[in-house]
Every structure is written in C-alpha cells, then in structure tokens.
Amino acid sequence: MSRLQYGKIALLISILILLVSCMEKKSNGLNTESEKIHIAVTLDPFAGFVQAVAGDDAEVSVVFPPNVSPHNFDPTPQTLMDVAECDLYFRTGDVFQLESVLMDKLSLMNEQLKTKDCSVGIDIIPHNTHYWLIPANAKIIVNNISEALIQNFPDREEIFETNTKKYLSELDKLDAEIIEKLSDLRTRTIIVYHPAWTYFAREYNLNEIAIEKHGKSPTPNDLKDLINLAKEQNIKAVFTEPQFESAHARTIADQIDAELVSINPLTENYIKNLSEAAEKIAKYGK
Secondary structure, eight states: OOHHHHHHHHHHHHHHHHHHHHHHHOOSSOOOTTSOEEEEESSHHHHHHHHHHHGGGEEEEESSOTTSOGGGOOOOHHHHHHHHTOSEEEEOOTTSHHHHHHHHHHHHHOTTOOEEETTTTOOOOTTOOOTTSSHHHHHHHHHHHHHHHHHHOGGGHHHHHHHHHHHHHHHHHHHHHHHHHTSSOSOOEEEESSSTTHHHHHHTTOEEEESSBTTBOOOHHHHHHHHHHHHHTTOOEEEEOTTSOOHHHHHHHHHHTOEEEEOOSOOSOHHHHHHHHHHHHHHHHO
16 A cells, blocks of 8 residues: 555544544534634634634634645644634635635534635635735625624624724725835836735736746746846845745846845734735835
C-alpha cells in the first residue's frame, strides 16, 4: 500500500472518530443566552467582522491561519471538529473552491451545521476570492453576518444591531480615508505578487499587475516584460504577501531598484490593516 493510500485511510479514520465525538457532544439546540456563541469562519478577516458584530458574545474559530496560503494548507482534524461543533459557520462562498472541499468533510461530521454565505449580494469578480478587501463589500458582509446572528439568536438582537451600526460607520470613515490617501498619486500602477488586490484596485482606480497569474509562476519572458513595464512607470515598490514565497518579486525589485513591501489581505484587524495597505500604496505611488 502506498504512502498516499495510508494518508487517506488515516484521514478517514480521523474524520470518523471526530464524527462520533461530535454526535456525543453536540446538542440539537443552540447556545442559551448565558453562553458564548461558538462561531466559525474560513478566513481571518471574517473573524474580525464577526467579532465587530457579536462582540464579547462570540468565540470565533478560524479554519485557515492568517500567514499561510489557504491553497497549500489542509485543516487539522481538530480544526474540522471545532467547525463542525460550532453554532454557526460563516462561509466565504462558492468563489472560494477550497471551501467546497471543506464543506464536504464537515457535512459528514454534522449534517445539521448552520451556515451563512457572506458573499451574498456582492458583485464577484470571476475566480477572484478577495472580495472583502474594499469597505463597500465589507459593509455587505457585516450586514449578512448581522442578519444571520439576529435570525439565530434573536434574544441578542439589540446588541448585534448596535454593534453593526457602529462598525458600518467605521467602514464609511475608512473608505473616505483611503480615497484621500490615494487621491494624488504619481502612478496608479501597483505590481503585486498575487492578484489579491483586484477588488481594491477596481474600487480606487488603480492598475493592478500581478506577477503570479492563475496560480502559475511567471515565465522568463513574463519577468522581462514586468521589469520593462516597471522601469517605464518608475515603480518604487513590489508588493508581496506573507502567504507566498517572494523570490520572483525580489528578482523584479532588484532589477528596478525598488523595495519589497508586504501588504497582507488576511488579517483580523480589518480597518487597521486596510488603512496601512493604502498608506503603503500611497507612499510608493507618489
């Protein structure tokens, strides 16, 4: 028997063990008013959105760690159990294909798992997951989260509505702040390693050029073209993400005497992170 077959059998055994555990531990009802709500999310920014709405009433589990590429990470059996036992799971949505695989496993562990697709109402760019990276979409996500929490925990409606209203106001302020920061740029072109900032670029009239395309590394000709373009536009920074290896980005930066600058699309402190990302883009675009 091959090592891969052993691995598949071990994973199946782990899921079966966790399934039994879930059946023993999980009650049919949701938490009572005196208990914390156990929420699960796929990605870290959504944990921040949930916490903003639910406040201290929620305990949030995140499937994928913030500084690891979800494309190269398999959730542990313990992580799967945490999600399967939660009161409500906020999904990133069908645009995130890895989540569909995750849902297949979770369905085996808890057929009654309550879920909410946070992408409902958002204009999704085909094959691009990172729709949360603009405040306008973050407001839709927050409203989706708020509605689901109120529906499932109506006794806490006042808390959720108050927190939602406050956070939506903060997102409006963030949007105005980003517009101001990006209002007077020498160049509106940004070179990034991974095309995570497509929604952000579209929203704020930037030209995003990605080194990696469709999950594939650039060819030598691609690198040559990017270097020439960067020189023509006097690009001062190449933006990377902590979730991805940056050797190709370093090659381009070295050739054009630019800096490597990290901007992270996957952090829980959404407002602070997006403000800092806009600040960095503005700094090297002026």
